Amino acid sequence: MILIRVGLGSCGISAGALEVYEELENIAERNPNITVKKCGCIGACYLEPIVELKVDDYETIIFEKVEKKDVASILNFAKLLQQQEKPQKLKKLFAKRRDGRDTDINAPFIDEIDYYKNQVKRVSERCGIVDPEDIEDSIEKGSYLALRKALSMKPEQIIEEVKKSGLRGRGGAGFSTGAKWEFLLKEKNKTHYLICNFDEGDPGAFMNRALVESDPQLVIEGIIITAYALGVKNAFIYTRAEYPLAIKRLRIAIQQARQKGFLGKNILGKNFSLEIELRIGAGAFVCGEETALIKSIEGFSGRPVPRPPYPAEKGLWKMPTNINNVETLANIPLIIKNGAEWFRKFGTENSAGTKMFSLSGDIPRSGYIEVPFGMNIKQVSEIAGFGIDDFKAVQLGGPSGGFIGKDNFETPLNYDSVKKIDAIIGSGSMIVISKEKNLIDCIRYGLRFSVSESCGKCVPCREGTLRLYELATKISKGEGNPDDLYNIYVLSTTIKKTALCGLGQTAPNLVLSSIKHFFSEYEDKIDFWKGKKPNILFYKIDPQKCNGCHLCAESCPKSAISGRKLEIHSINDDLCVRCGLCFRQCPFKAIEEFIAESAEEIVRNDKKK
Numbered sequence: 326m327i328l329i330r331v332g333l334g335s336c337g338i339s340a341g342a343l344e345v346y347e348e349l350e351n352i353a354e355r356n357p358n359i360t361v362k363k364c365g366c367i368g369a370c371y372l373e374p375i376v377e378l379k380v381d382d383y384e385t386i387i388f389e390k391v392e393k394k395d396v397a398s399i400l401n402f403a404k405l406l407q408q409q410e411k412p413q414k415l416k417k418l419f420a421k422r423r424d425g426r427d428t429d430i431n432a433p434f435i436d437e438i439d440y441y442k443n444q445v446k447r448v449s450e451r452c453g454i455v456d457p458e459d460i461e462d463s464i465e466k467g468s469y470l471a472l473r474k475a476l477s478m479k480p481e482q483i484i485e486e487v488k489k490s491g492l493r494g495r496g497g498a499g500f501s502t503g504a505k506w507e508f509l510l511k512e513k514n515k516t517h518y519l520i521c522n523f524d525e526g527d528p529g530a531f532m533n534r535a536l537v538e539s540d541p542q543l544v545i546e547g548i549i550i551t552a553y554a555l556g557v558k559n560a561f562i563y564t565r566a567e568y569p570l571a572i573k574r575l576r577i578a579i580q581q582a583r584q585k586g587f588l589g590k591n592i593l594g595k596n597f598s599l600e601i602e603l604r605i606g607a608g609a610f611v612c613g614e615e616t617a618l619i620k621s622i623e624g625f626s627g628r629p630v631p632r633p634p635y636p637a638e639k640g641l642w643k644m645p646t647n648i649n650n651v652e653t654l655a656n657i658p659l660i661i662k663n664g665a666e667w668f669r670k671f672g673t674e675n676s677a678g679t680k681m682f683s684l685s686g687d688i689p690r691s692g693y694i695e696v697p698f699g700m701n702i703k704q705v706s707e708i709a710g711f712g713i714d715d716f717k718a719v720q721l722g723g724p725s726g727g728f729i730g731k732d733n734f735e736t737p738l739n740y741d742s743v744k745k746i747d748a749i750i751g752s753g754s755m756i757v758i759s760k761e762k763n764l765i766d767c768i769r770y771g772l773r774f775s776v777s778e779s780c781g782k783c784v785p786c787r788e789g790t791l792r793l794y795e796l797a798t799k800i801s802k803g804e805g806n807p808d809d810l811y812n813i814y815v816l817s818t819t820i821k822k823t824a825l826c827g828l829g830q831t832a833p834n835l836v837l838s839s840i841k842h843f844f845s846e847y848e849d850k851i852d853f854w855k856g857k858k859p860n861i862l863f864y865k866i867d868p869q870k871c872n873g874c875h876l877c878a879e880s881c882p883k884s885a886i887s888g889r890k891l892e893i894h895s896i897n898d899d900l901c902v903r904c905g906l907c908f909r910q911c912p913f914k915a916i917e918e919f920i921a922e923s924a925e926e927i928v929r930n931d932k933k934k
Contacts, residue, residue, distance in 0.1 A: 328362065380403050418430070506555060523571075733842075813840075
């Protein structure tokens with residue numbers, strides 16, 4: 326028997342995989358010995374179209390960049406293997422899997438390839454292997470075993486297991502999933518709703534799309550288990566019209582799950598019923614914010630509302646509502662099936678498990694990866710094929726994130742460590758920027774996106790992001806003056822403090838992280854700032870509040886803070902690079918942040934020195 330799987334995710338289709346699939350299907354119709362199946366993306370988008378060949382009980386052979394003209398060669402390869410003759414190695418042979426008899430073909434195993442050897446496939450384990458439009462294939466490969474186990478447990482046991490796992494939201498702020506569930510349960514005697522947030526809108530983010538296109542039943546199983554734990558009878562998946570393939574496969578998956586008895590009334594004979602409804606938005610980035618998303622589902626314009634009350638108290642149709650993103654919910658079946666301790670085997674103490682990241686930008690190997698929390702950018706660079714001398718910055722967390730430079734190359738990728746270097750994990754997008762690129766142009770692109778996606782409800786976001794974009798454009802053209810940088814900094818901090826929702830509050834992050842970590846970009850555009858570092862802000866330690874805990878000195882990357890433990894500390898202004906780590910680290914608020922009133926004041930301060 327010859328089984329051929331063709332990667333038909335969005336990336337594969339755009340690379341021409343549909344033509345390959347149709348050619349194979351036409352041949353299979355005339356040959357009962359050949360079976361052709363669809364599958365999603367295995368992550369290596371840079372190799373698409375990808376075709377996997379399984380002959381009898383031999384190990385699977387993977388081919389890369391397959392074209393329609395290669396089909397005959399692959400089928401001839403398969404026939405020779407079936408006849409127990411050693412086929413000639415094809416140029417487009419990429420790797421093989423450890424899932425059968427040795428083919429005696431000189432090719433590396435997929436887990437030895439640089440792109441895969443440091444990955445840990447959990448959530449994405451079946452992506453590119455299972456047929457996303459065939460529930461029987463999913464069940465054969467383990468789907469819904471976790472649901473059967475969950476329905477034998479009490480809801481509170483499921484919640485406790487999720488809490489023990491340390492699972493945090495994979496869509497942004499990284500809030501504890503178990504704690505979030507418990508907030509909902511405090512609102513008793515009310516109808517509870519569950520929303521799967523599939524409004525993946527960050528430029529450069531495509532992990533959730535790849536997951537849903539490749540293994541939709543895993544996400545649906547996670548929704549069902551979560552609904553059971555939270556006493557939910559109606560759940561919603563909210564996504565954007567820009568994901569037509571994912572929408573198609575979700576509809577098929579929901580219908581097939583209902584036909585198999587996993588949805589509907591008295592699921593698997595238990596006193597538990599659930600319906601999942603798919604809601605499609607127009608693609609507004611702001612609808613990724615929980616309250617805006619709720620408004621969109623209710624049929625209103627997707628605009629955020631002030632919190633509190635939080636959705637767990639008053640959400641969809643003013644009822645308690647739990648909102649988790651796609652990857653978060655996809656982890657639930659894995660935790661229930663394997664246990665919290667298994668989940669915590671990878672990751673760090675406060676960032677347990679694995680995380681999917683999308684890799685794009687100026688790199689040779691683009692795609693999505695799944696790695697343990699705690700891996701650093703240097704290790705990711707080995708996966709993506711770029712070295713420390715090849716890039717200027719990594720934009721982590723999309724337009725809401727920040728820039729990571731070479732100085733922070735070995736910072737662990739976890740929620741807490743990344744915050745300290747002015748970035749966020751966010752949904753997991755990584756955009757690599759080469760050293761030839763102008764970083765301020767990249768900032769302009771991010772700000773232009775924020776301007777276009779602002780709902781316009783609050784002035785700080787509606788007007789502030791536009792002014793930021795104008796200032797960044799002015800500086801980028803070399804027309805900026807000393808006060809422009811001061812204004813862009815003050816405006817950024819003001820927007821962060823006063824904007825209504827997360828879109829506005831995080832829009833200035835690219836600006837602020839660039840000022841602190843890539844000041845030379847501004848020096849190149851404004852002569853006045855050459856060699857001055859970001860003197861628009863500086864830090865001082867109040868001796869009346871300092872108790873010598875030494876946390877500030879331990880966090881300082883430049884050893885600019887003097888003083889031993891239990892002594893009053895001080896900051897050497899000549900060494901300080903204004904990164905702000907000490908300011909954020911001090912538990913006693915002994916460190917004060919000062920902002921110069923104008924560029925002229927900075928000149929006066931420089932002359933005094």
